[in-house]
Every structure is written in C-alpha cells, then in structure tokens.
Amino acid sequence: MNQGTDATAEKLCCRDVWKIFGKLPGGALGQLRNAPQRQHEIQTLPGCTVAVREADFSVREGELFVIMGLSGSGKSTLMRCLNGLIRPTWGEVFVDGRSLQAISAKQLRRLRQEKMAMVFQHFALLPHRTILDNVALGLELQGVSKKRRRAKALEALELVGLQGWERNHPVELSGGMQQRVGLARALAVDPQILLMDEPFSALDPLIRRQMQDEFLKLAAKVKKTIVFITHDLDEAIRLADRIAMMKDGRIVQMGTPEQIVLEPENDYVEEFVASVSRAKVITARHVMADPRPWTSRREEDPLAVLDRMKKEDLQCVFITDTDRRLLGVLTREEAARKIRGGSAPAGCNGVPAIGPDAPLSEVVEQAASSIHPTPVLDGRGRILGVVTRKRLLQEWKQDLEG
Numbered sequence: 462m463n464q465g466t467d468a469t470a471e472k473l474c475c476r477d478v479w480k481i482f483g484k485l486p487g488g489a490l491g492q493l494r495n496a497p498q499r500q501h502e503i504q505t506l507p508g509c510t511v512a513v514r515e516a517d518f519s520v521r522e523g524e525l526f527v528i529m530g531l532s533g534s535g536k537s538t539l540m541r542c543l544n545g546l547i548r549p550t551w552g553e554v555f556v557d558g559r560s561l562q563a564i565s566a567k568q569l570r571r572l573r574q575e576k577m578a579m580v581f582q583h584f585a586l587l588p589h590r591t592i593l594d595n596v597a598l599g600l601e602l603q604g605v606s607k608k609r610r611r612a613k614a615l616e617a618l619e620l621v622g623l624q625g626w627e628r629n630h631p632v633e634l635s636g637g638m639q640q641r642v643g644l645a646r647a648l649a650v651d652p653q654i655l656l657m658d659e660p661f662s663a664l665d666p667l668i669r670r671q672m673q674d675e676f677l678k679l680a681a682k683v684k685k686t687i688v689f690i691t692h693d694l695d696e697a698i699r700l701a702d703r704i705a706m707m708k709d710g711r712i713v714q715m716g717t718p719e720q721i722v723l724e725p726e727n728d729y730v731e732e733f734v735a736s737v738s739r740a741k742v743i744t745a746r747h748v749m750a751d752p753r754p755w756t757s758r759r760e761e762d763p764l765a766v767l768d769r770m771k772k773e774d775l776q777c778v779f780i781t782d783t784d785r786r787l788l789g790v791l792t793r794e795e796a797a798r799k800i801r802g803g804s805a806p807a808g809c810n811g812v813p814a815i816g817p818d819a820p821l822s823e824v825v826e827q828a829a830s831s832i833h834p835t836p837v838l839d840g841r842g843r844i845l846g847v848v849t850r851k852r853l854l855q856e857w858k859q860d861l862e863g
C-alpha cells in the first residue's frame with residue numbers, strides 16, 4: 462500500500478493506531494498482532510467492534526487530507542483519535558511530533574484548544590446566541606477578553622463572507638450560511654489544524670458544491686492543516702491533496718485523487734472509483750510530454766533550430782534561458798524570417814502557459830485558444846513539459862472508451 466509519507470513537515474501522525482470498542486481480553490490484541498495467521502480473529506473478537514485497525518500515516522503541514530469511506534468504516538473514530546478525544550487501544554498519535562498518549566489530560570486539553578478546531582456536520586451552533594457570540598465561543602473558552610473576542614470573531618466572519626450578520630441568530634440563516642458560521646467559529650481561534658467531520662453533508666447538492674468551491678479558496682488563503690471526513694467520493698476528489706480511503710476500519714489506499722482514480726490498488730477501490738471520469742482527476746502534469754524536443758536555448762544557432770523544427774515536424778519551439786525559464790515562442794516562419802534578416806531568434810513574450818496542477822478542463826481551454834502546444838511551467842517559470850493537442854485527443858479517447 463502506498464502510505465504516502467515523506468520527509469516534509471509532519472503536522473499529524475498516526476503510528477499503528479487501533480481502536481477497539483468493547484472489553485478486550487487482556488493482551489489479546491498484542492498476541493493476535495504478533496501472529497499474522499490469526500489476524501482474522503481480530504475481526505471477530507466477541508463483544509468488540511474494531512473501529513480502526515493499523516492506521517499508519519502522516520498529514521503534512523498545510524495539507525488538505527481527506528478521510529473517505531462508507532458509513533461505519535471508522536472515519537469519525539479515527540478523527541477522534543487524531544484530536545485526542547478518544548485514546549487508541551494500541552498505537553500512538555503525534556501532533557507536531559508530540560505524542561498525545563504521553564501527555565497529561567490537562568496538557569491534552571490545552572493542546573487541543575490551542576492547536577485544533579472542529580467543524581461538525583450539524584453545525585452545532587447555540588440557538589440563543591447571536592452569530593457573533595457563536596463565532597466567539599472558542600475564544601471565550603480560552604479566556605480571551607471581550608474586545609479581542611469581538612475583533613477576532615468579526616475577522617473570521619469576514620473570512621467566510623458573513624460580515625453584517627453578526628447580530629442575527631442561527632435560525633435566521635440558511636444551512637449553508639450556518640455552516641459558514643461553524644467554519645468561522647473554528648477559524649476564529651486561529652488553529653493550526655482544522656478537523657472537519659462531514660461538514661457539507663447536510664447541505665443541498667447545489668449549496669454543497671458552492672461551499673466546496675468557497676472552502677477551497679478559503680483553505681488556500683488560510684493555509685491550515687486540514688483533515689476532512691466525507692463519505693462522498695466526488696467531494697473527496699474535488700477537495701483533497703491526498704485521500705485515505707477506509708473500509709472496515711482499515712485504510713485500504715492512500716494517495717492523491719489522481720492516484721486513487723487512475724491506480725486503484727485493490728478491487729474495493731477499483732469498484733469504488735469505477736464510475737469516476739478520468740477527466741476529473743487528470744492534471745496538466747499527467748498529459749504533458751517531455752519538453753526537450755520543443756525547447757531551444759536563446760543562444761542556439763537559428764539555422765540549427767530551424768533545421769531541427771523541420772526534421773521533427775514542429776511548427777514552433779519555446780525559447781528558454783539557461784535555467785529552462787520560458788522566454789517566448791518561435792514559429793518556423795519567424796525563424797526563417799530572422800535567419801534571412803540575419804538576427805538570432807529571440808522569441809516573443811506573453812506565451813500562454815499553465816501550471817502542472819491545472820485540471821484537464823483548464824488545459825483543454827488553453828489548448829483550444831492557442832495555436833501552439835501549451836507549455837507547463839513551474840512556479841519559477843521553468844518549462845516542465847508541453848501539452849500537445851494530439852495528447853489531449855488521446856486522453857479524451859481513452860476517457861470515452863474507459
């Protein structure tokens with residue numbers, strides 16, 4: 462299984478976490494775990510429910526990590542282990558490298574208050590409090606002064622687009638707005654980690670989609686580490702940097718939406734993602750070709766460039782500097798003209814390009830509006846690849862056939 466862990470800053474970390482509800486015979490789990498041939502017995506411990514088994518993963522700082530699975534697969538239990546609300550039967554949870562199992566109850570409460578905030582499915586707003594007071598609740602529990610509470614709550618309301626509603630009561634707001642209040646309440650305490658348990662599941666499909674869009678923008682802005690639970694695969698694919706897919710308490714695959722949809726590692730995931738269109742997860746990175754045949758260094762001899770374009774049947778090349786940074790595009794005609802005029806090809810600026818994580822829809826839009834192949838650039842403007850129309854057509858055909 463692709464555990465998807467790497468050396469980037471880990472915010473949250475689960476090491477071999479199990480949660481078994483019910484009374485477990487002393488030492489039974491340890492004995493069973495040490496005898497792999499008896500693993501099946503863990504599934505059928507009399508009077509016990511194995512809600513989470515062998516969860517082992519890390520969530521990176523700033524990541525939007527989605528735990529996805531059907532009802533009863535163990536998502537909420539795993540999240541409650543992550544925030545220390547319940548103690549794993551086995552294994553350890555680390556927040557910023559600190560084990561939740563190794564600290565006192567008081568320290569745990571403090572860590573939770575300072576670093577984490579929850580958003581729930583049913584908003585959990587207090588009906589008799591104004592919106593402002595609901596948003597300020599976490600700060601109140603932290604003992605923050607009234608003036609500061611108000612300022613922070615107003616700031617959070619503005620973040621979720623609800624400025625002007627502070628004096629209203631929850632009942633006066635639609636479901637979508639109430640959930641934005643829930644989100645504002647979580648953000649008001651400025652947590653490093655946001656834990657969201659099916660936050661959009663109670664909303665109508667249209668509102669839900671809107672909320673997802675808004676949430677993605679907000680998440681990019683606030684840059685928190687986010688663990689998001691959902692049972693909806695589409696939602697997981699739209700939101701996640703990585704998805705942990707759960708079944709019967711176990712993470713059966715972990716990876717980017719693209720990996721989950723295009724490279725399912727077992728029958729369960731394969732069946733689950735069968736109906737998902739590849740176009741939903743494919744990004745520019747997936748369809749780009751090696752840029753080398755398409756690029757030419759500014760210093761290159763124009764005659765050689767033109768010769769190569771003819772040989773490889775290229776209508777244009779992208780001109781780069783020595784660091785592969787895109788400077789412009791040069792067509793065959795321009796190259797020929799420049800050679801006749803005796804000047805070296807300099808290219809022209811303003812070539813429309815895209816980033817490697819651009820979704821396929823954006824790639825197609827770009828390709829349709831340009832006569833050149835589309836260069837894919839990294840954050841520093843260096844060419845990572847080139848998307849040709851031919852490749853896009855192949856992808857489209859594959860999607861139709863699949």
Ligand SMILES: Nc1ncnc2c1ncn2[C@@H]1O[C@H](COP(=O)(O)OP(=O)(O)OP(=O)(O)O)[C@@H](O)[C@H]1O
Nearest residue numbers: 482510512530531532533534535536537538539692
């Ligand atoms: N406090 C508890 N005592 C006993 N069993 C529990 C308890 N909490 C959860 N379970 C059981 O653990 C399993 C996992 O439940 P959990 O709520 O974590 O799943 P879930 O994926 O979040 O489901 P849902 O989407 O329906 O909320 C289920 O079989 C559930 O009945």
